[in-house]
Amino acid sequence: MIRPATREEFPQLVDIWLRASRQAHPFIPEACWKARADDMALRRLPACEVQVLEAGRRVIGFSAMRxxxxxxxxxxxxxxxFGHGSGLMAHAMEGHHCITLWVYCRNVRAVSFYRRLGFSIVDEREDPETGEQESLMAWSR
Known part of the structure; x- marks a missing residue:
């Protein structure tokens, strides 16, 4: 089930974000992720429309749209x-005519995932916090 997140769930979402980020981005030092955790909880998530994916009354994923x-x-x-990310993206895509996102170029798995969903790379930049190259990807109906 996909539903709006509650603020009380933000610490749990930050935990998912932190563990998934460490796994997906071994090229970025763990200290960088830990340093960003408060920003994620206090600034980024509250500024977004956050949807959570529940399975068996357990939150197993989320999307955050601004x-x-x-x-x-x-x-x-x-x-x-298991297709959970695809389900969250399908839900986000239902409510939008276009979506953009930034993804680290070295996160080949994520770049491939978004390409399969119809996203294309439209720009690149260097992330000022990590020095890593990022791609701006875009999708539209």
Missing amino acids: GDHLEALFVDPEVQS
Whole structure:
């Protein structure tokens, strides 16, 4: 079931984000992720429309949209590769005519995932916090 998140769930969402980020981005030091955790909980998530994916009364993933921009899409690493991310994206895509997102270029799995959903790379930049290259990806109906 996909439903709106409550603020009380934000610590749990940050935990999913942190564990999934460590796994998906081994090229970024763990200290960087830990340093960003408060920002995620206190600034980024509250500024977004956050949807959670529940399975058996357990939150296993979430998406965070800010307007037409996907700020975050994360699934608990314990339950990845079962289509949960695709389900969250399908839900987000239903409510938008276009979506943009930034993804680290070295996160080949995520880039491939978004390409399968119809996203294309439209720009690139260097993330000022990590020095890593990022791609701006876009999708539209």
